[in-house]
Amino acid sequence: MPIRLCSSSQTRAMLLEQAGIDFIQESVDFDEESIATSCPKNFVYQATMGKYEVNVKAFGYEEYPLLVADTVVTSQGHILRKARCKDDARNILMTQSGNITSIITCLIYHSKKKKIIDISQTDYLFDDFNYDDLEVYLNSGEWRGKAGACMVEGFCKSYIKEVKGYESTAMGLNIEVLQTFMEKSL
Numbered sequence: 001m002p003i004r005l006c007s008s009s010q011t012r013a014m015l016l017e018q019a020g021i022d023f024i025q026e027s028v029d030f031d032e033e034s035i036a037t038s039c040p041k042n043f044v045y046q047a048t049m050g051k052y053e054v055n056v057k058a059f060g061y062e063e064y065p066l067l068v069a070d071t072v073v074t075s076q077g078h079i080l081r082k083a084r085c086k087d088d089a090r091n092i093l094m095t096q097s098g099n100i101t102s103i104i105t106c107l108i109y110h111s112k113k114k115k116i117i118d119i120s121q122t123d124y125l126f127d128d129f130n131y132d133d134l135e136v137y138l139n140s141g142e143w144r145g146k147a148g149a150c151m152v153e154g155f156c157k158s159y160i161k162e163v164k165g166y167e168s169t170a171m172g173l174n175i176e177v178l179q180t181f182m183e184k185s186l
Contacts, residue, residue, distance in 0.1 A: 004064040006055035044072040048106035065111035073148025080148035089149040097129040103170040120174040122165030
């Protein structure tokens with residue numbers, strides 16, 4: 001039986017496909033701008049719970065198990081949201097350049113048998129970003145819609161000096177944890 005991925009993220013869809021998890025992708029949007037907290041884990045939990053509430057109301061979880069997720073990026077004590085413009089993306093990325101960046105993903109999986117909430121974190125130590133490479137990335141527009149304008153599977157990959165945690169968490173869905181949850185709920 002497929003799960004319902006309540007996210008428009010193509011990266012999350014790709015992770016599910018690569019893991020061989022059958023899914024349909026449809027979601028109702030949730031406005032994260034109303035969340036007022038400076039704690040990254042609290043923010044990502046509130047955002048995921050907000051998405052869960054609007055999507056469970058729209059779709060339920062009886063026909064298909066429901067999966068929602070959200071990701072937040074933090075560096076130097078700042079929550080780095082999705083960039084609004086290229087200059088904003090540049091500033092957000094420069095905050096991460098040469099520093100530790102934590103990418104925190106929360107997921108909620110709800111089936112008839114089980115409801116699971118998980119918060120996972122992956123930490124990256126980045127080398128200093130090359131200015132010319134950064135400008136090429138900014139001009140590509142690939143940063144749009146990405147928490148912290150960060151793509152560890154793309155631009156940021158060559159600058160990773162050290163990593164602690166799962167790359168899938170940094171890509172927006174801890175697939176290793178999800179697979180364990182799903183196996184236990186069969």
